[in-house]
Amino acid sequence: MTHIFSMLVENHQGVLSRIAGLFAGRGYNLESITAGVTTDPQISRITLVCEGDDNVIDQIKKQLNKLIDVIKVNDLSALPSLNRELALIKVRAKPNQRGEIFQVADVFRARVLDVGIDSMVLEVTGSSEKIDNFAAVLLPYSIREIARSGLISMERGKKQTTEPEGQRKGASEKLNDDFKITIA
Amino acid sequence: MKISGAELFIKALKAEGVKHLFGFPGGVVIPVFDALYSETEIQVILTRHEQGAVHAADGYARSTGKTGVCLVTSGPGATNTVTGIATANFDSVPIVCFTGQVSRSMIGNDAFQEADIVGITRPITKHNYLVLDRKDLGRILKEAFTIANSGRPGPVLVDLPKDVILEKGDDEYPAKVSIRGYNPVLKGHPNQIKKAAMELKRAKNPLFYIGGGIHIAGAVEIFRKAVKKTGVPVVHSLMGIGALPGDDPLCLGMLGMHGTYVANMAVTGADLLFGIGNRFDDRATGDLSKFAPEAKIVHIDQDPVSISRNVPVEVPIVGDARLVLEQLLPLLEAPKINDWIKQIDKWKEEHPLEARVGRGSDAxxxxxxxxxxxxxxxxxxxxxxxxxxxxxxxxxxxxxxxxxxxxxxxxxxxxxxxxxxxxxxxxxxxxxxxxxxxxxxxxxxxxxxxxxxxxxxxxxxxxxxxxxxxxxxxxxxxxxxxxxxxxxxxxxMVRQWQELFFGKRYSSTCLMTGAACPPQCKGPGDHCxxxxxxxxxxxxxxxxxxxxxxxxxxxxxxxxxxxxxxxxxxxxxxxxxxxxxxFPMVAPGAGIAEMIFSEGRQG
Incomplete structure (x- = not known):
């Protein structure tokens, strides 16, 4: 099953390499990884999408937590969450095809960023599935290039990935709670 | 006061109570060794190879529980530490390994004796650092010592560029650091501990299975009390040796590939396997589908990663083995296990340990x-x-x-x-x-x-x-x-596998192999x-x-x-x-109850 992890990490050099290396070294399947700084310049948010059975996902979560530079790991797959990806797609577009492509773009709420003599660049955001579908529809126009950002994700509602310290459970309780979930 | 990075390094070692430093000098770390030259509180042990320095620091740490420290130069000096660091990492040994690095402006330029040692050792250290700013040095040194010898201990590598070593700066070495991504769980969850005690009391065929974590946590004494109080027999991994005296009647010896017959049979027959500071490693468990098939498993370990990784665990407890045992001991009651002990004594008599010649000759x-x-x-x-x-x-x-x-x-x-x-x-x-x-x-x-x-x-x-x-x-x-x-x-050992599983084709295992040897030697003879x-x-x-x-x-x-x-x-x-x-031996991939005692004789 595909899981989405949203993590807060120390904005230290090499942190992305630690995480990517963990996946490579232990043979976990990493589908996408995105990173960007948060409002606190010392902390980055990393969203990663990975696939595996329950045991593997459990191990991935524990291994990520074990990294010293990782402050918090949240598995958003089980929570109501918003998931978005951005893609830039360059298609071959003869002048007489532009109208059709504009129409398709409109349906997918994509924006036209660039129009050339026989090409166009479109920008689309949405779930990964939506982007797959958009690309499929554009296929007949011959896609020259596609660049996808990888998924970013956020839980719905007011809850933050980092809860204020006071409301946090003791680390010990938290861990053992996690185990109960795994066992159940 | 402004002091050099090297001087702050010495100050840190002293503050951490480091008396011995295992090392080997080289170009970029000359200033550090220079600062050690007139130092009387810290003795430098010059090894003859950097790998030796790391293993020596490791032996120092394992035998005492103190952090072992080593210092080597950049490039080949650093890469020579890799095997030693990986060894310490696997066995949770607290080591801080300092490596020199070329000056910051040279990093990435393929400078003389440059190696990306932080990149190389990332998967084999508990954590590692490249110090890029002199003002971070004090904090990083403190973090390195803190991380190495807390939680599940392990090696930490600190890479020190030459110009950071030389640069004058702050002389502060913090007494304490807090690292927000690092909060090892120490005490066990009270409900889980109650559950564990109850399972042990209820069990008919209970067995403790202990590992190196018992030594690391300093839990030997309290564990011995727990064994005395409950009368439950004990098997141990290779790393758990010595936690219970080997001649104690309740000590059944090591389990696994070269474990004792009684230990492997007891694990296979147990209805409760109570793991402490172990990690159900493949050499101990053999074929997982045949491992402890009857047993509920309780597992106490410092590292959540070790729990429920190889075997499903009914009662997981994350925490320091000593602290958890302190919580657990008052709740423990002796289960009624007379029949189980009788069965164990029978297994003990059936196959006591003895090394044998492969050809099956007993004399x-x-x-x-x-x-x-x-x-x-x-x-x-x-x-x-x-x-x-x-x-x-x-x-x-x-x-x-x-x-x-x-x-x-x-x-x-x-x-x-x-x-x-x-x-x-x-x-x-x-x-x-x-x-x-x-x-x-x-x-x-x-x-x-x-x-x-x-x-x-x-x-x-x-x-x-x-x-x-x-x-x-x-x-x-x-x-x-x-x-x-x-x-x-x-x-x-490789020869033994060749004898048992590869038809005695002794390929590259004889250390006397030379030009005069028969081309396909199958054992010692007059030609040796x-x-x-x-x-x-x-x-x-x-x-x-x-x-x-x-x-x-x-x-x-x-x-x-x-x-x-x-x-x-x-x-x-x-x-x-x-x-x-x-012997005995469990063939790779077999269940641990399927033991070979000598060639042709299976248990």
Missing amino acids: PKTNKAGAARGAEAADRRSIGHLRPDRVIQTICEVFPDAIIATEVGQNQMWTSQFFTFRHPRSLLTSGGLGTMGYGFPAAIGAQIANPEKRVIDIAGDGSIQMNIQELATAVYNNLPVIVTILNNGYLG TVYRPDFVKLAEAYGAVGMRVFEEKDIKPALTEAGKIKDRPIFIDFIVEREFNV
Whole structure:
């Protein structure tokens, strides 16, 4: 099953390499990884999408937590969450095809960023599935290039990935709670 | 006050109570060694290879629980530490390894002796740092020591660029640091602990299964109390040796591939397996589908990653083994297990431990003709006939309280089987990574940390040659480390597998293979040549004492004589039967109850 992890990490050099290396070294399947700084310049948010059975996902979560530079790991797959990806797609577009492509773009709420003599660049955001579908529809126009950002994700509602310290459970309780979930 | 990075480094070592530093200098770290030159509180132990420095720091740490520290230069100095660091990482040993790095402006330019050691060691350290700003140095040094020796301990590497070492800056070394991504859980969850105690009380066939975490957490004493209170028998992993005295009737010995029959049968028959500080490693469990098929599993471990990884666990408890046992002990009650103990005693009698020659002959081989021909002829190694188990039992008899280091292979397994360990932290062995060449430098580190104790490395003739250059370190530091070489002229464990599973095709395992050998040798014979190196002469060349033993009657006198020497290392070359095997054995991929006792005899 595909899981989405949203993590807060120390904005230290090499942190992305630690995480990517963990996946490579232990043979976990990493589908996408995105990173960007948060409002606190010392902390980055990393969203990663990975696939595996329950045991593997459990191990991935524990291994990520074990990294010293990782402050918090949240598995958003089980929570109501918003998931978005951005893609830039360059298609071959003869002048007489532009109208059709504009129409398709409109349906997918994509924006036209660039129009050339026989090409166009479109920008689309949405779930990964939506982007797959958009690309499929554009296929007949011959896609020259596609660049996808990888998924970013956020839980719905007011809850933050980092809860204020006071409301946090003791680390010990938290861990053992996690185990109960795994066992159940 | 402004001080150099090197001076702050020294200040940090002093604040951490570091008395010994294992190291090897080189270009970029000259300023650090320069700062150590007039230092009286910190003794630098110059090894002869950087790998030796890390293993020595490791032996120092394992035998005491203190953090081992080493310092090496950039590039090859740093890459030579890799095996040592991986060894320490696998066995959770607290080490801080400092490496020099080229100046910041040169990093990435393929400068002379540059290596991305932080990148190289990322997967084999608990954490590592490249110090890019002098103002971070104090904090990073403190974090390194804090991380190395807390939670599940492990190696931390700090890479120090030359210009950071030289730069003058802040002299502050913080007394404490808090790292927001690092909060090891110490106490166990009270409800889980109650549940664990209840499961133990209810069980009919309970069994403790302990690992190295017991030593690391300093939980040996309280664990022994728990065993006394409950009367529950104990099996241990290789790393758990010594937590319960080996001659305690409740100690069933090691489980797994070369475990005892009774330990493996008990695990297979247990209805409750109570793991503490272990990690259900594949050498211990064998085929997972046949591992403890009847048992509920309780698992106490510091590292959540180890829990429910290889086997599903009913009662997981994350925490420090000592603290959790302190919580648990008052709740423990003795289960009624008379029948279980009777069954265990029966297993014990059925197959006591004994090393056997692979061909299934039970009697020790003797070769009077060879002995009669004298030392020179006996040196032709087809005729060794000492039994390695007897050698190790005699070492145990002469030095029952010694700290024992081993190399890896048959020597390691025989040591685990035939030396009766009675003390915590008394076995230093590369359990996880299985590093040949670990034992001798580790013994050197342990001897430096424990000058009042006897430290013995039980080695094979193969692995001792992997770090033999450390003889010089031991000689110059007057360390009376005894190295007992079980010399069979083979890389014995691999040869054993070739004998049992590859039709005796001894490919590249004979250490006497040369131009004169038959092309497809299947074992020792008259064609065998003289063994090289001559370990006695080699020891003497270094200024150490060398002895050679051919006959069983000479084992004890040689060891006793070695025991009298207090100022330099002693090599004893025991010429053992060449094709002795480690038995019992569980074939790779088999269940641990499917044991081979010697060729053709299965249990």
